[in-house]
Amino acid sequence: MTRGIKPPPDPILEALRLAATDERIAAEFLEARRWGDQPACPRCGAVAVYSMRSADGERNKDHRWRCRECKRMFTVRTGTVLEESRIPLRHWCHAFWRAVSSKKGVSALQISRECRISYKSALYLMHRIRAAVSDKPGEAAKLSGTVEMDATWVGGKPRYKGISKRGRGTKNAPVFGIVERGGELRLNAVERITSKTLKAAIAASGGVDPTTRLMSDEGTEFIGIGRALAGGHQTVKHKAKEYVRGEVHNNTIEGAFSILQRGVYGTFHSISRKHLPRYLAEFEFRYNTRKLSDSERVGIAIRKAQGKRLLYADQVAGR
Ligand SMILES: [Zn+2]
Numbered sequence: 001m002t003r004g005i006k007p008p009p010d011p012i013l014e015a016l017r018l019a020a021t022d023e024r025i026a027a028e029f030l031e032a033r034r035w036g037d038q039p040a041c042p043r044c045g046a047v048a049v050y051s052m053r054s055a056d057g058e059r060n061k062d063h064r065w066r067c068r069e070c071k072r073m074f075t076v077r078t079g080t081v082l083e084e085s086r087i088p089l090r091h092w093c094h095a096f097w098r099a100v101s102s103k104k105g106v107s108a109l110q111i112s113r114e115c116r117i118s119y120k121s122a123l124y125l126m127h128r129i130r131a132a133v134s135d136k137p138g139e140a141a142k143l144s145g146t147v148e149m150d151a152t153w154v155g156g157k158p159r160y161k162g163i164s165k166r167g168r169g170t171k172n173a174p175v176f177g178i179v180e181r182g183g184e185l186r187l188n189a190v191e192r193i194t195s196k197t198l199k200a201a202i203a204a205s206g207g208v209d210p211t212t213r214l215m216s217d218e219g220t221e222f223i224g225i226g227r228a229l230a231g232g233h234q235t236v237k238h239k240a241k242e243y244v245r246g247e248v249h250n251n252t253i254e255g256a257f258s259i260l261q262r263g264v265y266g267t268f269h270s271i272s273r274k275h276l277p278r279y280l281a282e283f284e285f286r287y288n289t290r291k292l293s294d295s296e297r298v299g300i301a302i303r304k305a306q307g308k309r310l311l312y313a314d315q316v317a318g319r
Contacts, residue, residue: 017097020097034080098110133301134285143207149215152261174193175276187283211231214229217237
């Protein structure tokens with residue numbers, strides 16, 4: 001790409017930005033993402049539905065629909081993470097837009113200022129969006145090929161080269177990372193780094209294929225994991241100041257950790273242990289969709305927000 005020439009604006013992203021300014025546009029934007037051109041009843045699946053309108057033909061203020069089959073009313077919120085709140089849809093659109101289009105993520109404080117909503121509402125919104133983009137159990141695919149594993153500690157002082165990262169202050173929360181070279185990343189908040197907790201985290205985050213070739217540092221907790229893999233286990237000897245030996249390195253996972261750490265220190269001044277898994281899920285989502293366009297990422301995020309239940313549109317498309 002030539003420097004100085006901006007790429008053309010992404011149409012979906014532009015539509016989302018516009019949706020963040022007006023409640024009716026927001027409702028219609030989310031409806032289009034959810035149903036395409038065939039709205040369906042979220043309760044019984046019927047497509048015999050109509051939008052409720054006032055005498056002058058305007059959409060009803062809550063943008064309600066009614067199902068001719070089960071006679072019940074619904075909105076685009078029904079059956080999604082948006083359902084239990086009264087936060088206007090335009091703020092959801094704004095938060096979705098900011099969450100997917102900013103490289104380092106966006107904090108609840110920023111959303112609260114930008115939407116002029118309470119910090120509490122903004123926090124609620126961001127937690128829901130993080131919940132939306134996190135994978136359901138069984139949703140994440142197995143990693144394979146060459147896989148790097150490493151641990152990092154978030155929430156304390158940055159780590160310095162030469163100082164052991166293990167056994168640092170108890171305020172820091174350990175995060176176990178697994179990345180397939182050229183593929184996806186899995187981040188897991190764990191109680192402590194042991195062979196047992198790591199094995200459990202690997203299983204819980206989709207697992208690794210038995211043919212995998214493992215790269216890690218010389219930590220003893222990786223030995224048993226490596227033995228179970230047919231592709232072999234190579235270690236980088238950090239204690240001997242060795243960081244790369246040909247193909248043997250942990251640069252991919254360390255690169256992901258350094259972006260994570262910058263996000264933690266820059267955008268999110270502190271993340272409580274309680275909220276860490278959701279924050280990691282959001283980071284993981286952004287990392288794993290990094291090769292997609294912003295609009296593809298928005299589409300996936302919004303679909304996932306509803307995907308917490310099977311959608312009619314997805315059912316029809318066989319997704
Ligand atoms: Zn119905």
